[in-house]
Amino acid sequence: MFPGTNCEHDVAYALQEQGATAELVWHTSEDLSGFDGVVLPGGFAHGDYLRTGAIARFSPIMEEVARMAAGGRPVLGICNGFQILCEAGMLSGALMKNRDRSFLCRPVHLRVESTNSILTREARVGQVIQIPLNSYEGNYVAPAAGDQVILRYCGADGEVDDESNPNGSVDAIAGMANAAGNVAGLMPHPERAIESVLGSDDGALLIGSFVASLQPA
Amino acid sequence: MRVRVNVQRRPGIADPEGSTTAQALRSLGFDEVGTVAIGRAILVEVETDDQDEARGRVEEMCRQLLTNPVLEDFEIEVLA
Amino acid sequence: MRVRVNVQRRPGIADPEGSTTAQALRSLGFDEVGTVAIGRAILVEVETDDQDEARGRVEEMCRQLLTNPVLEDFEIEVLA
Amino acid sequence: MSALHRQLGMTDAEYATVRAILAREPAPPELAMYSVMWSEHCSYKSSRVHLGRFPSEAPWVVVGPGENAGVIDLGDGWLAAIRIESHNHPSYVEPYQGAATGVGGMLRDIFTMGARPIALWDAIRFGPLDDPEAGAKNAYLFDGVVKGIAGYGNAVGVPTVGGEVEFDDCYTHNPLVNVMCLGIMQAEQLQLGSPGQVGDIGVLLGASTGRDGIGGASILASASFEPGSEEKRPSVQVGDPFEEKKLIEACLELYDKGLVTGVQDLGAAGLSCATSEPPSRAGVGMDVDLDAVHLREAGMTAAEILMSESQERMLAFVEPANVDKVLAIASRWEIESAVIGSVTDSSLLRVYHQGEKVVEIPAASLTEDAPKLHRDISQPGWLAELWDAAPVAGSRPTNDETLLALLDDPALGDPSVVYQQYDHMLFLNTLVGPGSDGSLLRLRGTDKALAGTVDGNGRLCYLDPRRGSERLVYEAALNVAVTGARPRALVDNLNFGNPEHPEVMWQFTESIEGISVACEALGIPVVGGNVSFYNEGGGSNIHPTPVVGVLGLADPVPRTAPGLNRAEAGMEVWVLGDFDTIDLAGSAAQRVSWHVLAGRPVQPDADLARRLTEVAATLAHLVPVLHDVSAGGLAVAIAEIAIKSGVGATIEEERWDHLFGEAPHRLVAVTPSGGPVETVAAGLGIATRRIGTMGGDRLDIGGSNTELATAKAVWQSAIGSRL
Numbered sequence A: 001m002f003p004g005t006n007c008e009h010d011v012a013y014a015l016q017e018q019g020a021t022a023e024l025v026w027h028t029s030e031d032l033s034g035f036d037g038v039v040l041p042g043g044f045a046h047g048d049y050l051r052t053g054a055i056a057r058f059s060p061i062m063e064e065v066a067r068m069a070a071g072g073r074p075v076l077g078i079c080n081g082f083q084i085l086c087e088a089g090m091l092s093g094a095l096m097k098n099r100d101r102s103f104l105c106r107p108v109h110l111r112v113e114s115t116n117s118i119l120t121r122e123a124r125v126g127q128v129i130q131i132p133l134n135s136y137e138g139n140y141v142a143p144a145a146g147d148q149v150i151l152r153y154c155g156a157d158g159e160v161d162d163e164s165n166p167n168g169s170v171d172a173i174a175g176m177a178n179a180a181g182n183v184a185g186l187m188p189h190p191e192r193a194i195e196s197v198l199g200s201d202d203g204a205l206l207i208g209s210f211v212a213s214l215q216p217a
Numbered sequence B, C: 001m002r003v004r005v006n007v008q009r010r011p012g013i014a015d016p017e018g019s020t021t022a023q024a025l026r027s028l029g030f031d032e033v034g035t036v037a038i039g040r041a042i043l044v045e046v047e048t049d050d051q052d053e054a055r056g057r058v059e060e061m062c063r064q065l066l067t068n069p070v071l072e073d074f075e076i077e078v079l080a
Numbered sequence D: 001m002s003a004l005h006r007q008l009g010m011t012d013a014e015y016a017t018v019r020a021i022l023a024r025e026p027a028p029p030e031l032a033m034y035s036v037m038w039s040e041h042c043s044y045k046s047s048r049v050h051l052g053r054f055p056s057e058a059p060w061v062v063v064g065p066g067e068n069a070g071v072i073d074l075g076d077g078w079l080a081a082i083r084i085e086s087h088n089h090p091s092y093v094e095p096y097q098g099a100a101t102g103v104g105g106m107l108r109d110i111f112t113m114g115a116r117p118i119a120l121w122d123a124i125r126f127g128p129l130d131d132p133e134a135g136a137k138n139a140y141l142f143d144g145v146v147k148g149i150a151g152y153g154n155a156v157g158v159p160t161v162g163g164e165v166e167f168d169d170c171y172t173h174n175p176l177v178n179v180m181c182l183g184i185m186q187a188e189q190l191q192l193g194s195p196g197q198v199g200d201i202g203v204l205l206g207a208s209t210g211r212d213g214i215g216g217a218s219i220l221a222s223a224s225f226e227p228g229s230e231e232k233r234p235s236v237q238v239g240d241p242f243e244e245k246k247l248i249e250a251c252l253e254l255y256d257k258g259l260v261t262g263v264q265d266l267g268a269a270g271l272s273c274a275t276s277e278p279p280s281r282a283g284v285g286m287d288v289d290l291d292a293v294h295l296r297e298a299g300m301t302a303a304e305i306l307m308s309e310s311q312e313r314m315l316a317f318v319e320p321a322n323v324d325k326v327l328a329i330a331s332r333w334e335i336e337s338a339v340i341g342s343v344t345d346s347s348l349l350r351v352y353h354q355g356e357k358v359v360e361i362p363a364a365s366l367t368e369d370a371p372k373l374h375r376d377i378s379q380p381g382w383l384a385e386l387w388d389a390a391p392v393a394g395s396r397p398t399n400d401e402t403l404l405a406l407l408d409d410p411a412l413g414d415p416s417v418v419y420q421q422y423d424h425m426l427f428l429n430t431l432v433g434p435g436s437d438g439s440l441l442r443l444r445g446t447d448k449a450l451a452g453t454v455d456g457n458g459r460l461c462y463l464d465p466r467r468g469s470e471r472l473v474y475e476a477a478l479n480v481a482v483t484g485a486r487p488r489a490l491v492d493n494l495n496f497g498n499p500e501h502p503e504v505m506w507q508f509t510e511s512i513e514g515i516s517v518a519c520e521a522l523g524i525p526v527v528g529g530n531v532s533f534y535n536e537g538g539g540s541n542i543h544p545t546p547v548v549g550v551l552g553l554a555d556p557v558p559r560t561a562p563g564l565n566r567a568e569a570g571m572e573v574w575v576l577g578d579f580d581t582i583d584l585a586g587s588a589a590q591r592v593s594w595h596v597l598a599g600r601p602v603q604p605d606a607d608l609a610r611r612l613t614e615v616a617a618t619l620a621h622l623v624p625v626l627h628d629v630s631a632g633g634l635a636v637a638i639a640e641i642a643i644k645s646g647v648g649a650t651i652e653e654e655r656w657d658h659l660f661g662e663a664p665h666r667l668v669a670v671t672p673s674g675g676p677v678e679t680v681a682a683g684l685g686i687a688t689r690r691i692g693t694m695g696g697d698r699l700d701i702g703g704s705n706t707e708l709a710t711a712k713a714v715w716q717s718a719i720g721s722r723l
Ligand SMILES: Nc1ncnc2c1ncn2[C@@H]1O[C@H](COP(=O)(O)OP(=O)(O)O)[C@@H](O)[C@H]1O
Pocket: D122, D123, D124, D160, D161, D162, D163, D164, D165, D412, D415, D418, D419, D433, D434, D435, D436, D437, D438, D439, D454, D455, D479, D630, D631
């Protein structure tokens, strides 16, 4: 977690609910030994000042995160965490302000496009899930060849069109992974959808996939 | 004509984004950095060949819409 | 030295803020407005008397932190 | 006599009091401190003598009015802190920053008490969006305020889980921005605004001090005070949610480790207030060194440093042995800190600047000697005529026309344009979020949940401030009860006009009476509040607009809380409570169809209110849909359920006055047949009537025949189409 991160407790709770043991690590730490995987949670690291994720990517911890990614360990970025992974070059592309320049907090439908990732391995291609989106800068641009699209915004029926694209992301991209699938990022918040009393438990599928990817180091 | 408006926060008004950025630059080793201010650069294309007219119209746009006089000062530069 | 960095979106990348602003200006009666682009103007104070050095250092800052090459182009102006 | 005090907004009499206290002429920094601390905003000079009327006791009250926030006991070792505050005038000057800094200040009051802020509510009021002249400006203010609340609340990481929006001409020159915040803590984490022991050290934490909001007006720009200083114009405060987030975490860690003996936030009146209030509460004094304060701007005078309202600052009192630990924690959270003074046994506040003593005054005189005014009170002459007038005249429009006109009204239409800009889900507690009546948040680790709502109604209170205010409390209580909670505490935000007008003071005291009577009837204590006077513009005062926030406790948590979206075809529609009384005075239908404000709202029934609230809190655990009838009346309440559930309804009531009247004490329940409505209601003597059935794709309300899809489209675009 970075100064300004605010979803860290929610993510830890969701990981624990899915059977993992989670510990919060401060961004100045330089040691992730003993951990099997990393989640960069959402929030507003460094206030989102300058550009989302721009300052955070220089935190000491990010070298360790990069090392884990290179070693094939699962690395997941949610919302602001996704923005940080993009700024750090661990995923391609960048995130800009939403098309209509308003913060947007509401559930969105997502279609699973690939199961070759730590986030989607337990899902089916074409499966439609519902998860809350909560961001101002969620408008994804410019994927590079080699990386894969794992989630797209869609309607309840799985149809991808302009109307179901909440923020103007290119090709309705909601989540990306690297070619190996061990580094993944998405704008919506799966940790907010792990219990039906909160509106949806579809997020458990994604968090569960991540947890399943954490075989002991 | 292309006109650029540089919008900056009025002196004395807090600029948390600027000061956070200055700090980040220093911690990256740019010790020579003093204050940093982050404003907006607005490029406007105006259909006219008259520099003065372009400037005048854009000034009017700034007053009406482009800037917030409570927080911001602006400067106009006619580019070409 | 004071250095200004003008950051603008790279060509080809959508600028909904710019086009909404252009439209708003036209609806206010500024019919002569063409495209509008909204970027950032970053003012950096650098402790040095050497113009070239100031420019070089700020260029380095832009590359490392101030701009994102996926989205943005930048121009550096040494003011004084 | 110096004219400086007048430029600082003090009367000659107040100035004379200061001279009497000091037995000498005050120095400029001293006068500056008195002027801000004795302002209406800080001293409550016009309202103080009336606020004692509020009932503020109950067995579960831990901290009542007077501290930074009210605190109640939730059981299981948990406490809740709650507070409401306005930022009306700053939001008119700069809507984004005004609203943002309002949120920031509100949060500091909560974490000053030791609690982690977990939820915000916003009650916001503007001039009409489609006003031919002021519409564009009103829309700008509306958009800026919403974005400011979103920008600050979302980034600082506190969800905004509910609120209300209203539009009326009277707010065109003076929008209202009220924010309520809820925090929770373990009982042992409670902090009080004490200065600790003599010898304790004052540590200033957080943002640096600049010339923000000095005096709130251009008082310091005057030649006599600051010769020739154009660039020293007082400036708008800018919020920094990032700094606040770090400050919250740092403070909570300090409390957790037991490292502070007291803490005070820096809000209005900045250091003047923070260095005088805690010592005066404890009868001690304080020495303060302004040279130690970290400044954002060079060349600030002592008075400027003392009056600055720079945001995101806290003053902690720390035992000398713990100072290093406190500074270390601050630096770990990447916030600045400075040792600026110490608590003394002198009872004096002494302030040093550039090696000189610039202030030496009795600390308590800033708070305790503040003026208390008994302003003139008189009932407005124009009321009698309004009360005599018929609320609506002539024949009624059709039910169809009226319903569609109401759904198209921005105050009744879909507010999701607003609340979708707010993170309302963070912390994974939101069982019922914005878009129904009250909001419900689970309290993890227990089988309880907290419900909250904010409600105001300026039109009703204009026609009768006492009845209007009393009804407001009943409505708010029902809004939390329909989530399955019982009301536990109330906070009030009293937005009124110019207190120098006797009729405004009449509205004010009547409103306090109405709120008090209702609280007594329901057994809920008033644990805090805020007064905002001088809400005027365009030559007139705003409608008297008290806003109440009610906090409820659900114990246990309803297994599935009622939702407006849970009606299904075939379910029965019931009305509970008083379905005979007709009241159109101040109603939405009166405004939308007649464009008038007239009549006298009916007197509510306190005992009925109490019983109906209880029935609602019980039924909420048993039925899928429970909704109180408020603005727009029965027809709109049912339409909202149908729209959100995506299923039509056939309703047998056809009398216009009954469908669109807004008499208090009514609930709508939707249940499968054989549901528990009748039995539960009968147990408390509440009347019930089955009025229809859910089903189909039309809204057939008393023979009206609107397509559900049409109603939904109109409702959804009520705000958006006017921006
Ligand atoms: N400004 C706002 N911010 C957040 N939520 C809002 C706002 N305005 C309205 N809402 C939400 O919309 C719903 C309907 O509001 P309202 O019509 O005022 O309800 P009620 O009549 O029950 O008081 C509530 O759940 C409320 O929380």
